[in-house]
Amino acid sequence: MTTTADYSERIPNNVSLHEDRRLQRALESWQPNFLDWWRTMGPTLPTQDVYLRTAVNVGREGWAQFGHVAMPEYRWGIFLAERDQGRRVGFGEHKDEPVWDKVPGEYRADLLRLIVIQGDTEPASVEQQRNLGATAPSLYDLRNLFQVNVEEGRHLWAMVYLLHAYFGREGREEAEELLHRNSGSAAAPRILGAFNEETPDWLSFYMFTYFTDRDGKYQLGTLKESAFDPLSRTCEFMLKEEAHHMMVGTTGVDRVVERTAQVMVEHDTDEVAGLGAIPLPVIQKYLNFHYSVSLDLFGGETSTNVANYYTAGLKGRWSEDRRQDDHRLTDDSMMVDALIDGEIGQLEVAALTGLNTDLRRQYIHDCRGGLNRWNKILADAGLPQRLKLPHIAFNRRVGAFAGIEASSDGEQLTAEEWERRKGEWLPTAVDKTHVRSLMRPVYERGKIAAWIAPPRSGINGQPFDYDYVHLA
Ligand SMILES: [Fe+2]
Numbered sequence: 001m002t003t004t005a006d007y008s009e010r011i012p013n014n015v016s017l018h019e020d021r022r023l024q025r026a027l028e029s030w031q032p033n034f035l036d037w038w039r040t041m042g043p044t045l046p047t048q049d050v051y052l053r054t055a056v057n058v059g060r061e062g063w064a065q066f067g068h069v070a071m072p073e074y075r076w077g078i079f080l081a082e083r084d085q086g087r088r089v090g091f092g093e094h095k096d097e098p099v100w101d102k103v104p105g106e107y108r109a110d111l112l113r114l115i116v117i118q119g120d121t122e123p124a125s126v127e128q129q130r131n132l133g134a135t136a137p138s139l140y141d142l143r144n145l146f147q148v149n150v151e152e153g154r155h156l157w158a159m160v161y162l163l164h165a166y167f168g169r170e171g172r173e174e175a176e177e178l179l180h181r182n183s184g185s186a187a188a189p190r191i192l193g194a195f196n197e198e199t200p201d202w203l204s205f206y207m208f209t210y211f212t213d214r215d216g217k218y219q220l221g222t223l224k225e226s227a228f229d230p231l232s233r234t235c236e237f238m239l240k241e242e243a244h245h246m247m248v249g250t251t252g253v254d255r256v257v258e259r260t261a262q263v264m265v266e267h268d269t270d271e272v273a274g275l276g277a278i279p280l281p282v283i284q285k286y287l288n289f290h291y292s293v294s295l296d297l298f299g300g301e302t303s304t305n306v307a308n309y310y311t312a313g314l315k316g317r318w319s320e321d322r323r324q325d326d327h328r329l330t331d332d333s334m335m336v337d338a339l340i341d342g343e344i345g346q347l348e349v350a351a352l353t354g355l356n357t358d359l360r361r362q363y364i365h366d367c368r369g370g371l372n373r374w375n376k377i378l379a380d381a382g383l384p385q386r387l388k389l390p391h392i393a394f395n396r397r398v399g400a401f402a403g404i405e406a407s408s409d410g411e412q413l414t415a416e417e418w419e420r421r422k423g424e425w426l427p428t429a430v431d432k433t434h435v436r437s438l439m440r441p442v443y444e445r446g447k448i449a450a451w452i453a454p455p456r457s458g459i460n461g462q463p464f465d466y467d468y469v470h471l472a
C-alpha cells in the first residue's frame with residue numbers, strides 16, 4: 001500500500017487502483033455519471049476557475065495543494081489514511097481481534113446500509129447549496145462554498161469506492177442510486193430529512209456548515225472506529241477535509257454576529273433590519289432551526305440497530321479509545337432523554353441501546369463551543385444579549401419528542417399553541433424574506449456585503465482581497 005497519490009491515472013488514488021483492472025474499469029464507468037451529476041446538480045454559478053485545495057496525499061504534512069482550478073476538472077480522488085499495521089478492533093464482541101480487510105458475510109448488509117446512508121449525505125449537501133454562488137457576500141466566501149462543494153463530491157467518491165471495491169453488484173447499484181436520488185425531490189428524495197431542506201441563503205449556509213456538517217463529523221468519527229479497516233481509513237481522511245467545512249460555518253456565524261453587533265453599537269439600537277444587518281433574534285431563529293434538525297440526524301434516543309452495530313464492531317463511539325470503560329458495555333446502563341407519562345424527562349436504559357443519545361450528547365457539547373464564541377463577540381461589543389441552544393425537545397421530528405411540541409425553553413405546548421407561537425423561535429416568512437433581500441452578490445476583489453464582517457485571515461496565507469474566483 002502506497003500513500004503517494006497516483007496522478008497519472010484518470011482517478012487519482014492511493015489505493016493502487018491500477019492493480020485491480022476490474023475495479024478500475026467499474027469506477028471509470030461511474031466517473032462520467034458523476035460528472036453529469038456535477039454539471040446538472042452542482043454549483044450553478046458559471047466560473048472560469050476557483051482557488052481550491054486538492055487532496056494529493058494523506059501524510060501528516062502537505063496532504064493538499066492549492067491552485068486555481070476549473071471546477072469540472074477538479075481531481076476528485078480516492079484517498080485512504082495510512083494503514084495502521086497492528087490495528088485491532090477497539091470495542092464490541094470482537095474487541096482486540098485484528099481488524100478486517102474484507103467485509104465479513106454476516107455484516108455485509110449492515111455495512112452496506114451504513115455506507116449508503118453516509119454516502120447519500122455528501123452529494124445531498126452539494127445539491128442543497130447549488131444556487132448560493134449567485135448571492136455570495138465576497139469572493140472569499142464564494143471560494144469557500146466551492147471548496148466545501150468539491151470536497152463533498154470527493155466524499156461521495158470515498159463512499160462509492162467502498163461500494164465498488166467491497167460490495168459487488170449490489171454496491172455498484174447503490175453507487176448509481178446515490179446519483180439518482182436528489183435533495184428535495186418528491187419522487188426520489190435523499191435518505192435523511194435535514195438533507196432535503198434547501199439552503200436558500202448564506203446565513204443558512206453558515207448554520208448548515210456549523211451544525212449539519214458537525215453532525216457529519218460525529219458520524220464519521222464513529223465510522224472511523226469501525227473494525228472494517230477500509231471504512232475506518234476512509235473516514236479518517238474525510239475528517240481532515242471536514243474540519244475546513246466547520247471552520248467555514250464557525251467563522252461565518254462569527255462574522256454575521258460581529259457585523260450585527262457593530263451596527264447595534266454604532267446606532268445604539270436592536271432594530272438593525274433597516275440598517276442592512278441581520279437582527280440577533282433572526283440569527284437565533286436560524287440557529288434554532290439548524291440545530292434542531294441536526295439533532296434529528298442522530299436518530300432515536302434508543303436503537304437496537306445501533307446496539308448491534310456496536311457489538312459487531314461496525315460503528316464505535318466518538319473517541320472510543322479515550323472512554324474509561326470495558327468497550328463492550330454489555331453490563332452498563334445510561335440515562336436517555338424520554339417522554340415519561342407525557343412529560344419531558346429521562347429514562348435508564350442499557351448503555352448499548354442508548355448509543356445514539358451518547359453521540360448526540362457529544363455533539364451538543366461541541367455545539368456549545370460555537371455559542372461561547374458568538375456570545376464572546378457580543379460581550380466584547382459591550383452588548384447584554386446572548387445566543388443560546390434551544391431545548392432538546394424543541395422542533396424535533398425524530399425520537400422521543402417527535403410527537404410533542406415544545407418551546408425553545410422546553411415548555412410543552414399544545415398543537416394550537418405551537419402553530420400560534422412557532423414564529424417566535426423559527427424563521428418566519430418575513431424573516432426569510434428579509435435575509436434573502438440582503439443576499440446580493442459581491443464579486444469585486446476585497447469587497448464584502450454589508451451584513452457580514454470580513455474574515456480575519458484569508459485562505460492558505462492569501463489576503464482577503466486575493467482573486468479567489470474568476471467568474472466566467
Ligand atoms: Fe462530507
Ligand SMILES: [Fe+2]
Binds near residue numbers: 245
Ligand atoms: Fe462537510
